[in-house]
Amino acid sequence: MTQILIVEDDDAIRNNIVRLLKLEGFETVAAADGRQGLEQARTGRPDLIVSDVGMPGMNGFELLAAVRSDPLLVNTPFMLLTALDDRESMRRGMTAGADDYLSKPFSRAELLDAVNAQLKKKERVREAIDSGVAAGEERLRAAFASRISGGRPDSVPVDIPASAQTEELANATVLVASIRNFTSLAEKLNAAEVSQLLTEYFERISEPVLKNSGRHIKFVGDGLMAVFVDTLTGSPLPAPRRAISAALAMALATHEFRDWLEQRFGGRALPPFAMGIGIHGGPVTLCQLGTQQTKELTPVGDTVTLASRLEDATEEKGWTVMASEHTLAEAGTGIQTGIHTSLTLPGRNLAIDVAEVTGLVTTMEDKIHGMASLTERASEISDAVRANSDITARAVKGALDAKLSALKDLRFDASSEPVRLKGYRITRKIGAGGMTEVYLSERESDGLPIVLKVLDSRGKEASEHLVRFIQEYALLCKIDHPHVIKIYDQGFTDEHAYIAMEYFERGDLRSLFGPNLARSEALTVAREVAQALSAIHAHGIVHRDIKPENVMLRGDGSVALADFGIAKSMLQTPSMGLTQTHHGDVVGTPYYMSPEQATGRKVTAQSDLYSLGVMLFEMLANRRPYIAESLELLLAKHLNADTPALPEVHAELQGVVNKLMAKNPEHRYESAEAFLLELESIAPAPEISL
Incomplete structure (x- = not known):
């Protein structure tokens, strides 16, 4: 039901207006002064406010100003009640943003005509906006789809009917x-x-x-x-x-x-x-x-x-404001400019002289005349x-979602044109599992191979994966390190998400494990992973899932730490809402899990060092330090069992591994840098494979 707020200090006039409007089926609320009226408006969000001008405390002009400055009320139609001969108040009210005025005394018919006119005006504005929604949304969807695919639509696309x-x-x-x-x-x-x-x-x-x-x-x-x-x-x-x-x-x-x-x-x-x-x-x-x-x-x-x-x-050009020289010539003195150049417009045999505008030296006339009040269409502009x-x-979001959704059903064959998405050419699908599809792509600018992961984020379980997608990008975009995977881009809609990341043709570190892995290779891997840990720990990030499957091999033999899906920032605030884990949660991979992770205690940078120690032991011994018939027994060994002995040929590294895998985090290396320093002090051993 339409609600009208009446603000009038004269009891008889206020009650008469309320009675007349109620008889016409309107819901009414009333206030005896401007302050009460403003409180009622903020509480009830009326469809129309009718207010007297002269009231004690907050008068009608002050109430109007307060309504127009409130983001939730700024578009509310506002009528002023004025004395018949008070033309100055009429002009002042209309200039301040009133939509109409009614002179006292007024008849029942005059009141209803004025009220209905304002309510119809509000409805016409709403209908005009709604009528353009479908066409406007479809046009914008096409424009953004063009951008996503690498095109460049007009900046302000507008359809003009011939009539x-x-x-x-x-x-x-x-x-x-x-x-x-x-x-x-x-x-x-x-x-x-x-x-x-x-x-x-x-x-x-x-x-x-x-x-x-x-x-x-x-x-x-x-x-x-x-x-x-x-x-x-x-x-x-x-x-x-x-x-x-x-x-x-x-x-x-x-x-x-x-x-x-x-x-x-x-x-x-x-x-x-x-x-x-x-x-x-x-x-x-x-x-x-x-x-x-x-x-x-x-x-x-x-x-x-x-x-x-x-x-x-x-x-x-990297400019903020560009103006044609023609415009500058007519703008008067005091325009401050940077670079002046000639611009050839694409698609036209036309060159135009332009300049970068950097400032304006104002005159007294500027100060007097340059700041106009809001126009009479301010409320309609706010609606727009x-x-x-x-x-x-x-x-x-619709354009991106349609693009990502369509990828799943596409057939990638030799006769098909590569699909384009945000500057990437998608050439083929290389994997799929659960809610994720993985595609091999090329960056159009330089041909660099890219992995594009697309997540279907519908459903409760998928929404948790979406949070991790967002988290991974938010964490890694801060880091540029040779031994940390490069994340190039990310985007998501309500139903899908994608992340563009570095491609590793050789796969993960697990492919290197075995009796032919030399000690020097194992130490190089450990050194590069430690360097990556040093970089992420410096940004307050704990990986929490260090294992061979999350260490990727590049073509030159170097490694990069990947998969930050369960990583956690030690510096993040609750308002970021990125992590899904809480105190007591168990996250990570059991074979490489630190004792504190196994018991749901606080995870720190030393937790990553423990997992690195497990991985280093496995590379040197060609077996995991702990195996068991059940998860409970495996976690118990992480909590209580001594670190097993390395093969005799690697005995001098036993102390390093023991310190990495100490049960108490305080007994481990204080940082990845401290571990790296110790590695430097160890003399190279003969290259003997197990």
């Missing part, structure tokens, strides 16, 4: 902004998080556009477009100057937005957040879309296209931001 009515602007300045690498960023978040990110971002960068009198603001995907026109603002400042002022303020808002990103998604290994802005001026055509009532005007034409192309070019955020989140 659309148009209006010509002889000279306007167009600003186009877009998020850098949005697809890569969105892959690291779920759909709701993408929507939240976009809403927060667009609300922050829209404010400078509105304050500089930007009009016809459009939100499409991760892009924003706005038009600045001299004749519509009444400001003596030229449109190009206001567009540049808005762009620089947007850049500042984006910088501050990174702090919000860090607070909200810190530890999620998001790519660096950046934006690009292109500005160009010239003729613009405004096309009317939707109904006559919504009057949605969409800017199109060469000027819009060129501004979009300049925005594209900011990524290649939220609608766009939801559509974009679904589109980018």
